[in-house]
Amino acid sequence: MGFCANCGNSVEQTISFCPNCFLDPNVPEEIMDNINREYSFSKQKRRNELEIEYPGESSSLALAILISIVVGIAFSLITFGLFLLFLIISLVYLKLRVAFIKASYVRCSKKAYANIFNISKLAAYRLNIPLYPVYIELNPKINAYTSGFWGDHWIILYSGLLNHLAVDEVLFVIGHEMGHIKKEHTTWLNLSSPTSNYALPIITDILRVIFNNWHLKSEYSADRAGLIATKKLSISTSALIKLIGEKDSIKIEEYLKEFENKSSDPLFKIGEYFQDHPYIPNRIKKLQEFAKNKKEMFGG
Numbered sequence: 184m185g186f187c188a189n190c191g192n193s194v195e196q197t198i199s200f201c202p203n204c205f206l207d208p209n210v211p212e213e214i215m216d217n218i219n220r221e222y223s224f225s226k227q228k229r230r231n232e233l234e235i236e237y238p239g240e241s242s243s244l245a246l247a248i249l250i251s252i253v254v255g256i257a258f259s260l261i262t263f264g265l266f267l268l269f270l271i272i273s274l275v276y277l278k279l280r281v282a283f284i285k286a287s288y289v290r291c292s293k294k295a296y297a298n299i300f301n302i303s304k305l306a307a308y309r310l311n312i313p314l315y316p317v318y319i320e321l322n323p324k325i326n327a328y329t330s331g332f333w334g335d336h337w338i339i340l341y342s343g344l345l346n347h348l349a350v351d352e353v354l355f356v357i358g359h360e361m362g363h364i365k366k367e368h369t370t371w372l373n374l375s376s377p378t379s380n381y382a383l384p385i386i387t388d389i390l391r392v393i394f395n396n397w398h399l400k401s402e403y404s405a406d407r408a409g410l411i412a413t414k415k416l417s418i419s420t421s422a423l424i425k426l427i428g429e430k431d432s433i434k435i436e437e438y439l440k441e442f443e444n445k446s447s448d449p450l451f452k453i454g455e456y457f458q459d460h461p462y463i464p465n466r467i468k469k470l471q472e473f474a475k476n477k478k479e480m481f482g483g
Contacts, residue, residue: 199351199414205301207308215308235310235362235411237403237469244371244397251393273373277332284337288318295319298350299340299357306358306412312365317357319345325426329360329369336364352422355409362408368401399461403469416474416481420467427463439464 187194188211192203201208207215291300296319307314315329315336322341325348329338338360345353363369371394410419424433442464445451455462461469474481 199418200302200305200354205298205305205350207305210308212304215304219304219307219314235404235407236366237400237407240366240397240400240404243400244394247394247397251390254389254393274332277330277373280330281335281337284318284339288320288339291317291319299345299353302350302354303338303357306354306361309412309414310358310361310365310408312361315361315364327356327360329363330373331364331369332373333367333370336369338364348422348425351413351415351418352425355413355419355422357409358412359405359409361412362405363401365408366401366404368405372398395456398459399456402460403466406466406470407473410470410474410481414481416471419470423463423467423470435467439467 184193185196185208186192187201187204187206187208189206189208190201190204192201192208194201194203194208198208200206206212289295291297291303293300299317299319303317304314315331315338317338317340320339320341323343323346324341325343326341327339327344329336331337338357340353340356344356348356406419406423409422410416413419413422420435424435424438427433442462446462446464451462455465460466
């Protein structure tokens with residue numbers, strides 16, 4: 184047993200965050216605040232940090248960009264002009280979206296959703312990034328997402344997610360979304376497949392197919408960020424399981440074994456390629472492999 188550096192509450196040495204103040208029990212809040220402020224003026228790494236990128240993600244992105252360039256040239260200058268218009272409309276949409284979010288959703292702070300604000304600050308500290316705005320949308324669905332463009336990002340958590348997941352599991356989700364921000368996934372997603380409201384026929388579909396291999400790998404990278412935020416594989420796995428059902432109703436090992444038997448079907452792999460996210464069992468498996476290679480950092 185020890186004592187939290189922020190609220191003085193007695194805590195176990197192995198916990199991920201203090202259950203009383205929802206901050207890191209070993210790191211005073213003012214230190215996190217100071218480091219975040221320093222980071223806003225410098226892109227240099229503050230300290231040694233664990234690389235979250237899933238193997239092959241960068242090369243997949245580079246290949247997708249190269250193919251996109253080739254396809255763009257093939258479609259001629261007319262197509263390029265349409266794509267440019269498409270991009271401008273998407274950027275305007277993002278700006279309008281930010282205004283709508285600020286006016287319609289509750290931003291987490293010390294005065295609103297303080298526990299979510301504190302674990303967001305904790306996740307940002309552990310992932311070595313600035314603390315971007317986190318908003319709560321009144322929506323019964325179990326979902327969260329991040330958006331933005333080159334340094335201007337925000338995170339949306341649905342109220343249904345907060346009702347379904349425990350606070351430590353929400354920490355994984357926030358860390359996952361911050362992983363997307365840290366690796367600038369949102370920028371490339373907005374370039375490759377911006378909002379469907381302004382999608383261009385054929386062109387948008389082609390870009391999504393080209394970039395989707397990278398997109399799936401980017402989700403594995405973001406999951407690693409979520410694990411770094413929680414520091415607990417069991418919490419991260421629990422959060423992923425709850426995205427598809429009640430944890431107590433699913434025996435994880437049997438569930439993974441059953442999926443493994445089905446995954447040999449080529450249609451499973453083809454089907455996954457065209458999804459927004461990898462299948463949950465694959466995400467759990469990749470996270471287990473990552474944690475296994477870093478046994479000294481992640482507990483069970």
